[in-house]
Amino acid sequence: MFIEIDPQSPQPIFEQIALQIKFAVAAGTVRSDEFVPSVRELATSLALNPNTIARAYRELQNENIIAAQRGIGLVVVPGAKEICIEQRQDYFAKKFNDFINETERSRLSKDDVKQIVSRAMNINK
Amino acid sequence: MFIEIDPQSPQPIFEQIALQIKFAVAAGTVRSDEFVPSVRELATSLALNPNTIARAYRELQNENIIAAQRGIGLVVVPGAKEICIEQRQDYFAKKFNDFINETERSRLSKDDVKQIVSRAMNINK
DNA sequence: TCTAGTGTATTATTAAAGTAATACAATAAT
DNA sequence: ATTATTGTATTACTTTAATAATACACTAGA
Numbered sequence A, B: 001m002f003i004e005i006d007p008q009s010p011q012p013i014f015e016q017i018a019l020q021i022k023f024a025v026a027a028g029t030v031r032s033d034e035f036v037p038s039v040r041e042l043a044t045s046l047a048l049n050p051n052t053i054a055r056a057y058r059e060l061q062n063e064n065i066i067a068a069q070r071g072i073g074l075v076v077v078p079g080a081k082e083i084c085i086e087q088r089q090d091y092f093a094k095k096f097n098d099f100i101n102e103t104e105r106s107r108l109s110k111d112d113v114k115q116i117v118s119r120a121m122n123i124n125k
Numbered sequence C: 001t002c003t004a005g006t007g008t009a010t011t012a013t014t015a016a017a018g019t020a021a022t023a024c025a026a027t028a029a030t
Numbered sequence D: 001a002t003t004a005t006t007g008t009a010t011t012a013c014t015t016t017a018a019t020a021a022t023a024c025a026c027t028a029g030a
Helices: A013-027 A038-044 A050-062 A080-105 A108-122 B013-029 B039-046 B052-063 B080-105 B110-123
Strands: A066-069 A073-076 B066-069 B073-076
Touching: A013 A050, A038 A050, A038 A073, A050 A066, A050 A073, A080 A108, A080 B080, A080 B110, A108 B080, A108 B110, B013 B052, B013 B080, B039 B052, B052 B066, B052 B073, B080 B110
Parallel strands: none
Antiparallel strands: A066 A073, B066 B073
């Protein structure tokens, strides 16, 4: 599976898993009607407790991205891609807005912000 | 004093205090040779334990922004403004770079990022 | 029907971080 | 000198969040 965990990250493991799957669906790497790895399977391959995986999957269920089929597995629901794309958009828009708000609270000048933004975006462009 | 604490924030209180003072120095609101409020004074006015303030001040000392004068107080050192301006710059540059990296890991398109950025920056412009 | 695979719910444990309590040390001023 | 103010160091407590343990429930297939 395509999931990589950073145990050192302050971001909890279950959240890393949920986000990576969500973004994989948004990117089209995982499609509707496909099954995600079973709780125990992924737990084994990542050397984690099954409950950690289950928690990640529970989040995804709450957001209508995957659905449980008891005894069978968890399937990516129809329309998941659209939801994930939208969530990804919202997630990053919020993140950037928070960033901008913080620059303002700290009285960083608009020009300084622009400089930071343009530098970071040109390097990778 | 100008410090405002949000007890609900996930950001620890001592860190809120340290950052606000640092940014106040960067902005010129607090200048070199001025004293910051005493540990107990600020603790009283914010209804916090003195140690919480002390910890914030310790951070600022480690970064050469304030210096202790035992029995007297903590003074903003010469050159603090430059340090704070630089740190503020680094702080936000790092934050934005992390943001960009995360957009890339999630395969958000460059155009989508640009849209988010330009929207957030024009609204507030 | 039994087995081996699935997900789920509840509870307990652990770990980390933040904050608080306490006692100590230095300075200035009366 | 004594008092009141300052910062500091050590330790303990509390809380919260994450993760783990365990037992349960459902399904497919042999």
